[in-house]
Amino acid sequence: MEIGIIGGKGDMGRWFAHFFSQEGYTVHIAHKDEGMSLAEMGARCSVVMVSVPIGVTCEVIEKIGPAMRKDALLMDITSIKAEPVEAMLRSTECDVIGCHPLFGPEVPSLEGYSFVICPARTGKGTWLSWLRTLLRKNGARLVETTPEEHDRFMGIIQGLNHFNTMTFGVAMDALGVDIEALKPFMTPIFEEKIRIIREVFNHNARMYSEILTRNPYLPAILERYEQTVGELKHLIEIRDAQTLQKRLQKAGIRFPAMTKDSPA
16 A cells, blocks of 8 residues: 655654554655655555645645545644644545644654544545554554544643743743853753753744644633733732642642653
8 A cells, every 4th residue: 555645754754654664555755846746646645644834734735635536545643633624624535534643753653652533534434444453553542532622632732831831931031041050050840941942942943833823722721821920920029928829729639640651
């Protein structure tokens, strides 16, 4: 079976090209002006995966969709699901499954990692069964949901989380903080925060910016976040440690103990 990956020379595109090759499939790559044309890929490949930046995902889908065979499968692996899934359904008549691997290209395998799928058009269920079997066989933790629920949850898990990282880093820049001067005083947790900020700002600024600006649920979340910042800031300004403590303890009840499962 032939599988096409659009964006196959990007980090995740290369990861899945290797993965499918290891599974015995013939993999074809399209990357900007290199590799197989989208017309040929749509005609030849039984499965096509779109692995491009979020900002151009729908544009690419609209190009590959009409070229897909009706008996094929079109997937995407972006961090936002409602918009690309809608574009796939609109652009093609073949099966459509939105995907979101919850890991980066540094992991060696699927073993122990979560993989979200949003079945949108599954016909007789053949392709959905194939994908489920492939993921489970390789040890993935399969999560099936709707595009809307995925995006709502990712508004917290990715949106609020990354916004907090961005705010922290941009505030330090605005304050003119000398990171080198801070190094002798850093705690392990603070060092980890600096590492994350560097990764977000220097290596993946486009990806994280698009994750935040494309999630339709994030503005409402950030409105509540801004209100919360104001409330806590006021307590700090009036030096009301007792009320702040109570506020933290009340919120703390919501958070269960977390155990970290190390993938095999």
